Amino acid sequence: xxxxxxxxxxxxxxxxxxxxxxxxxxxxxxxxxxxxxxxxxxxxxxxxxxxxxxxxxxxxxxxxxxxxxxxxxxxxxxxxxxxxxxxxxxxxxxxxxxxxxxxxxxxxxxxxxxxxxxxxxxxxxxxxxxxxxxxxxxxxxxxxxxxxxxxxxxxxxxxxxxxxxxxxxxxxxxxxxxxxxxxxxxxxxxxxxxxxxxxxxxxxxxxxxxxxxxxxxxxxxxxxxxxxxxxxxxxxxxxxxxxxxxxxxxxxxxxxxxxxxxxxxxxxxxxxxxxxxxxxxxxxxxxxxxxxxxxx
Numbered sequence: 201x202x203x204x205x206x207x208x209x210x211x212x213x214x215x216x217x218x219x220x221x222x223x224x225x226x227x228x229x230x231x232x233x234x235x236x237x238x239x240x241x242x243x244x245x246x247x248x249x250x251x252x253x254x255x256x257x258x259x260x261x262x263x264x265x266x267x268x269x270x271x272x273x274x275x276x277x278x279x280x281x282x283x284x285x286x287x288x289x290x291x292x293x294x295x296x297x298x299x300x301x302x303x304x305x306x307x308x309x310x311x312x313x314x315x316x317x318x319x320x321x322x323x324x325x326x327x328x329x330x331x332x333x334x335x336x337x338x339x340x341x342x343x344x345x346x347x348x349x350x351x352x353x354x355x356x357x358x359x360x361x362x363x364x365x366x367x368x369x370x371x372x373x374x375x376x377x378x379x380x381x382x383x384x385x386x387x388x389x390x391x392x393x394x395x396x397x398x399x400x401x402x403x404x405x406x407x408x409x410x411x412x413x414x415x416x417x418x419x420x421x422x423x424x425x426x427x428x429x430x431x432x433x434x435x436x437x438x439x440x441x442x443x444x445x446x447x448x449x450x451x452x453x454x455x456x457x458x459x460x461x462x463x464x465x466x467x468x469x470x471x472x473x474x475x476x477x478x479x480x481x482x483x484x485x486x487x488x489x490x491x492x493x494x495x496x
Contacts, residue, residue: 244361245387248329251319251359254425254452256392259291265301269338272347273299276354279346283380284388297334297357315339317353323453325423326401327484328391330452331359344376351380360384399424399484400431400450400477402491407473414463418475418491420447421455424484433458436474437465471495 260277262270277288288297321333334357342349352369363370369378405418416435422428428450435442443463447456477489 245363245384246359247319247361248322248324248359250327250391251322251329251331252391252425253296253331253334253358255396256285257287257289258297259295260288260297260299261291261293261295262299265299265338268341269301269350272342272350273336273338273354275347276350279351280354280358280388284385285392286388296332297336297354299336299338301338315349315353317356319357319359325399325425325453327399327423328394328425329359330425331357332452334358342374344374346376348374348376348378355380355384358388394425394484395482396425397482397484398422398426398428398450398452398479399488400428400479401485401488402433402475402477403455405475405491405493407493409465409470412465412468414442414460414465414470414473416458416460416463416475419455419457420450420477422450422452424452427451428479429481431477431479434476434478435463436476437467437470438472439474440466 262273265273281287315336315338317336318334319331320335321331323330323332336350336353336357338350338353340349348369352374355370360370362372363381365371365381366373366375367378369380370384371378399422401421401423403419403421405416407414407416409415414437418433420433430449431447433445433447435445442465443460445458445460450456471494473493475491475493479489483489
C-alpha cells in the first residue's frame, strides 16, 4: 500500500508540473490602439484614394447563403449603418453589393480563407474613384460575438485595404478581439458627406480663326458621382453668342470629344472666346463649367 500511495503522489506531482511549465495555449498582450496602420499611420486605408459608391444609400442582395451567414451579413450591414452615415437596403436585382456564400474550404499560404470581398467595377474620376459594383463571398462562419468575417469583407467592398495592425478588423488574419478602428468611420463619413451629384467639366479646349471662320476642339467629361442629364455648351465671341451645342446625358467617368470646323463668326477681330456649360441641376463644382480663351 505504501508503494501505491507513493506512486500516486508522484503521478500527481508530474501532472502539476506539466500543467505549470508546459504551455497549452497562447495569450497575446498589446496596445488597444485601433489605428489602421501602426507602422505608418499616414498610409492609405483604401485600395485607391477617395473610393466610394455613388450615394450613401447602397443596395445589396444576399443569395445562395445558409441562414447563419445570411444573418452575419445582415448584422454587418446594420453595424456599419449604425456607426456611419451609410444606409444599406436589400434589393432583388441590379444591386450594388452582391453577397454569395461558399461551403468549400479554401487554403492560401497555409491559412484557411475566411472570405473574399472588394470592388468589382470602379470608374476613375478627378476627385473620386467611384465604386459601381462590389462583391462579397463568405466562406467560413464567424465564431465571434460580432460577425467579424462579414464586417471585414464588407469593408473590403467599401474600398478598404488590409491593415498592418493586428487589433484592427482589417488585419489579414481574423481574431475575435479585433475591432473597427474609429478612423474608418471618420473616413467613411467624410467621403459620403459629399452629395451625390454629377460634375460636368470642360477639358482640352483649343481654338483658331481663319478670317471669319472658327475651328474648335474640346472635350467634356462627367467627373462626378452621378450620371448627368442633358446639357448644352454655349460659345461666345467677345460676349456675343455664336453657337449652342446640345449634349446627351453622360455616365460617371464618361466624356465626349467635340470638333467644330468653319464656324462662321460675324467679326474678324476676336479677342476672347468663352465656352460655357449650361446645366441647371446642382453639381459638385460649377467653376469648371466655363473656359475662356484669349488672343496670345
